[in-house]
Amino acid sequence: MFCKRIVSVLALTTGILAATPVTSADGLIFNVLLANQATAGGPFDLAVRLNEYNPLIGFPTYLDFYVGVDSNSPKLVGNLESGVIYSQGIGPNGEPYNDTYTLYINLQEDLGNTTLYTTGFGNITADATFLDNGWQLTPSGGDATSYELVHSQPDGILSGWRLCVADFDSEYGPWSNLQYVTYTGTPEEYPYCEDVTVQTTVTS
Numbered sequence: 001m002f003c004k005r006i007v008s009v010l011a012l013t014t015g016i017l018a019a020t021p022v023t024s025a026d027g028l029i030f031n032v033l034l035a036n037q038a039t040a041g042g043p044f045d046l047a048v049r050l051n052e053y054n055p056l057i058g059f060p061t062y063l064d065f066y067v068g069v070d071s072n073s074p075k076l077v078g079n080l081e082s083g084v085i086y087s088q089g090i091g092p093n094g095e096p097y098n099d100t101y102t103l104y105i106n107l108q109e110d111l112g113n114t115t116l117y118t119t120g121f122g123n124i125t126a127d128a129t130f131l132d133n134g135w136q137l138t139p140s141g142g143d144a145t146s147y148e149l150v151h152s153q154p155d156g157i158l159s160g161w162r163l164c165v166a167d168f169d170s171e172y173g174p175w176s177n178l179q180y181v182t183y184t185g186t187p188e189e190y191p192y193c194e195d196v197t198v199q200t201t202v203t204s
């Protein structure tokens with residue numbers, strides 16, 4: 001999982017944006033594609049992992065979930081509606097996700113021109129600041145049904161995804177967290193992270 005490549009190939013350029021992004025779609029399963037599937041494996045389905053840490057620091061149980069690759073957690077099923085990704089389906093303890101949890105990014109670390117964000121699903125009934133309507137699916141490859149998950153950014157800011165061997169919340173089993181990265185110029189590289197794309201299939 002040690003990687004020195006830069007994420008610029010994942011950059012959200014105006015060229016990609018011009019190609020009709022999708023802002024609404026139903027029943028989405030997301031695949032994480034590593035740049036080198038041959039040696040590193042994959043694709044992997046994204047999963048929704050309970051943030052076990054929250055109750056320990058005084059936040060309500062099920063306030064939010066991590067998003068990443070985790071064979072012990074339920075698969076992420078998403079519903080994109082007007083730029084918001086709602087989680088669909090059933091959580092680890094049988095709680096329905098529908099309409100309650102939305103995909104959000106949360107500032108993790110700011111390092112020069114590179115900003116790292118964790119990715120999760122937050123309960124918007126409990127905390128409305130989880131709501132983020134900046135998500136889009138942009139056509140990827142020459143395939144009419146393949147789309148890439150991107151977040152809108154101000155002009156001149158590039159962005160991409162990384163999959164990182166999680167160094168937090170790992171006492172409940174190993175997993176990899178999905179990290180969102182924005183940058184200008186050359187992004188900072190991190191050990192134990194791999195540049196990835198997040199793709200889904202839209203069939204309507």
Ligand SMILES: *[C@@H]1O[C@H](CO)[C@@H](O)[C@H](O)[C@H]1NC(C)=O
Binds near residue numbers: 089096
């Ligand atoms: C959640 O959404 C899915 C897909 O639309 C639907 O099949 C399911 O019945 C919904 N569950 C609840 C609890 O609303």
Ligand SMILES: *[C@@H]1O[C@H](CO)[C@@H](O)[C@H](O)[C@H]1NC(C)=O
Binds near residue numbers: 095100123124125126
């Ligand atoms: C979401 O938050 C609301 C308000 O705090 C709470 O009533 C509800 O039980 C939470 N949903 C889940 C699935 O925990």
Ligand SMILES: *[C@@H]1O[C@H](CO)[C@@H](O)[C@H](O)[C@H]1NC(C)=O
Binds near residue numbers: 113184186
């Ligand atoms: C950081 O951004 C500034 C302004 O965009 C640019 O001049 C500089 O080259 C960048 N540094 C790196 C390391 O990319």
